[in-house]
Amino acid sequence: MDKIIAYCGLTCTDCEAYLATQANDRAALERVAAKWREEFHAPNITIEYVICDGCLPDNGRLGGHCLECEIRACGLARGVANCAHCDDYACDKLEGFFGFVPTARATLGAIRQGLVP
Secondary structure (H helix, E strand, O other): OOOOEOOOOOEHHHOHHHHHHHOOOHHHHHHHHHHHHHHOOOOOOOHHHHOOOOOOOOOOOOOHHHHHOHHHHHHHHHOOOOHHHOOOOOOHHHHHHHHHOHHHHHHHHHHHHHHOO
């Protein structure tokens, strides 16, 4: 399976919600929802919220956060494959996100290095 890299640098194909969705495993989706309710202090997270085929356009079902993600909305508006391809790479939105997920910075940084001639 090819990796799906989200606009923000998360690897969708490694995400527990993505994996449970692809396996059509309702019990795993409920475990993800329960974990995220606790982890993110968000009691309204449901199975439907975590069902996700990856956040890129035309991938299918979007997880609940994908629909409200400012980074994704920006990437879509700019028409980039992910933020590594953006002229404004490492903007304030992305830098704030990197504080929570440093691995996303490493992923996008590696992609960006590959773009530089």
